[in-house]
Amino acid sequence: MIPVLIAYSSTEGQARKIAGFMAEVLGEAGYRADVVDVASPQASLVQPVYSMAILGGSVHVGHHADALARFVKLQQPWMRGIPVAFFSVSLTAARQDEAGRAGSARMMREFLARTGLEPVRSGCFAGALRYSRYGFLKRLVMRRIARKEGGGTDLSRDFEYTDWQAVRRFVLEFARSFAGSPRKVA
Numbered sequence: 295m296i297p298v299l300i301a302y303s304s305t306e307g308q309a310r311k312i313a314g315f316m317a318e319v320l321g322e323a324g325y326r327a328d329v330v331d332v333a334s335p336q337a338s339l340v341q342p343v344y345s346m347a348i349l350g351g352s353v354h355v356g357h358h359a360d361a362l363a364r365f366v367k368l369q370q371p372w373m374r375g376i377p378v379a380f381f382s383v384s385l386t387a388a389r390q391d392e393a394g395r396a397g398s399a400r401m402m403r404e405f406l407a408r409t410g411l412e413p414v415r416s417g418c419f420a421g422a423l424r425y426s427r428y429g430f431l432k433r434l435v436m437r438r439i440a441r442k443e444g445g446g447t448d449l450s451r452d453f454e455y456t457d458w459q460a461v462r463r464f465v466l467e468f469a470r471s472f473a474g475s476p477r478k479v480a
């Protein structure tokens with residue numbers, strides 16, 4: 295089985311859910327995917343045993359997490375030798391217009407420039423509004439942002455915007471383009 299590393303950073307859980315779904319999709323397709331939270335102690339113990347890697351995380355206040363940047367810097371020497379894909383999760387990516395596409399792509403480019411990561415594939419995925427997990431102030435701030443960005447403003451429920459079919463296509467296209475079908479490997 296072709297081993298794939300999926301490393302993510304997540305604050306409220308949506309990027310974690312996306313990383314877990316990616317592992318499920320890859321598992322069903324015959325790959326072996328290991329999922330690591332870059333903020334966990336396991337992140338510094340990751341070994342260079344993977345044939346490919348998928349890295350990604352969510353955007354907060356315009357930026358990806360520093361923990362994700364640190365992980366990239368730590369693991370980059372060996373990851374330069376394998377195909378790497380990158381995914382970015384944000385509310386901006388939920389906007390169905392050019393401004394949304396441009397904004398989410400800009401935040402992703404900023405992270406790639408900051409870390410020097412050169413993924414062979416990259417994708418921006420819509421995240422979620424988890425009002426149930428925010429504290430009082432965060433709920434109000436996020437509702438204001440949601441109003442501006444066209445997201446849900448009903449504080450009594452959560453909103454999930456992730457296009458799961460797009461996530462599925464992203465991982466399978468990446469895996470098949472750069473590793474081939476795992477079932478062909480002895």
Ligand SMILES: Cc1cc2nc3c(=O)[nH]c(=O)nc-3n(C[C@H](O)[C@H](O)[C@H](O)COP(=O)(O)O)c2cc1C
Pocket residue numbers: 303304305306307308309310351352353354355356357383384385386387420421422423424432436
């Ligand atoms: C405090 C806070 C700040 C955020 N800032 C941004 C932002 O600047 N741009 C954006 O597109 N989304 C922003 N978001 C939306 C998150 O990217 C979105 O909720 C995502 O699903 C969070 O993923 P996570 O649960 O994996 O952390 C913000 C969310 C929170 C709670």
